[in-house]
Amino acid sequence: MRANVHIIGSGLTGATIARLLQDQGFAVTVFERRKHVGGNVHDFLHPSGIRVHSYGPHYFRTNSEMIWDYVQRFGTFLPYRAVVKSQIEGQYENWPIAAAYLRRIGAEQYLNSRIHTPSKLPATNFEEAALRLMPQEVYEKFVKNYTFKQWGVNPRELSPDLVKRFEIHYDDDPHLTPGYQWQGIPANGYAQWMDKMLEGIELHLGVDYLQHQKSFEPAAFTVFTGPIDAFFGFDLGRLHYRGQQREHQYLPDRNWYQPCAQVNNPALETGPHIRTLEWKHLMPVEQQQFIRGTMLTRETPFSPRDIDHYEYPFPDDTNQRLYQQYRQRAEHIPNLLICGRLGEYRYYDMDQAIGRAMMLVKKRIIPALSGISDRKFSNLSYF
DSSP: OOOEEEEEOOSHHHHHHHHHHHHTTOEEEEEESSSSSSTTOOEEEOTTSOEEETTSOOOEEESOHHHHHHHGGGOOEEEOOOBEEEEETTEEEEESEEHHHHHHTTOHHHHHHSSOOOOSSOOOSHHHHHHHHSOHHHIIIIIIHHHHHHHSSOGGGSOGGGGGGOOEETTOOOBSOTTOSEEEEETTOHHHHHHHHTTTSEEEETOOHHHHGGGSOOOSEEEEOSOHHHHTTTTTOOOOEEEEEEEEEEETTOSOSSSSSEEEOOOGGGOSOOEEEEGGGGSOHHHHTTOOSEEEEEEEEEOOSSGGGOOEEOOSHHHHHHHHHHHHHHHTSTTEEEOHHHHTTSOOOHHHHHHHHHHHIIIIIHHHHHTTOOOOOOOOTTO
């Protein structure tokens, strides 16, 4: 018997699971609500020739040789190490914070200690946790209002775990993530890269599986990568998400607008947007010189109701408690796995999403399918 698997959602988690199971000989069908594959991993070419990431910048990086080998199956990656600046009082400053900036504001005592003596009591909220990591002045200028814009609430209402994504570069390295060995962007774009990942797999685009699942033959196993609360019809209430409204602007008579691809805009007086993106910076130099003008995108956070606009799970205790209620219900449904950023209500970087998908195939999906299939599983290097 050739067990069939339904995978709902074609983002990185769903596509990776689909690819690995298809390689193992399973009959895989992928259902996607949108008209394109890849979830938020998608891009398009502006008429100027500038490639724009449809749902915000995706900088791929990993320290896993296994994951790096996997992603290169579907396209060549051009080297790219992201540089991010924050616009502070009219100046462009490195983000993450550089030691040079701390010296400039007279925070040598903070640099000398490197890490403050930790409190015996855990931080109770994001602001408290952030102030243990950085000086008050840095928090006020770089973080506080950016966080308020991003989440729409006082930072004291957010989980202290959110601060884990912040750091200080004591060596003044200007790159966003210097510690990753492999970093890059697909040479032919993310849309083509995701298409290649799902090549040869049965795919239904523009289909809301939850609305039409009775139209399809039941699956031996179902992988759902959409919002976990949507799977249950929101019957316990809706989880809170944030998304980004994106305003694109093409400047035909200006070659460059800002010093790097991403500039954070934390100050309230600059407007409601949190960052400005200039996409030409992400392109190879040999392509940049033949392009007229430049393309900007400004991102403004909002709280969406449409699940197609969900991007960031909301980092607070109330939503975590609601998520755990849904999770407990999901765990009791046989031959079902709800996973991914929306399914597990947590933020994953791209390499994390791929690595977790590989682990779930090995430890959850294939063991479940072993009892309902006579398929002999080969040993993939990814496992």
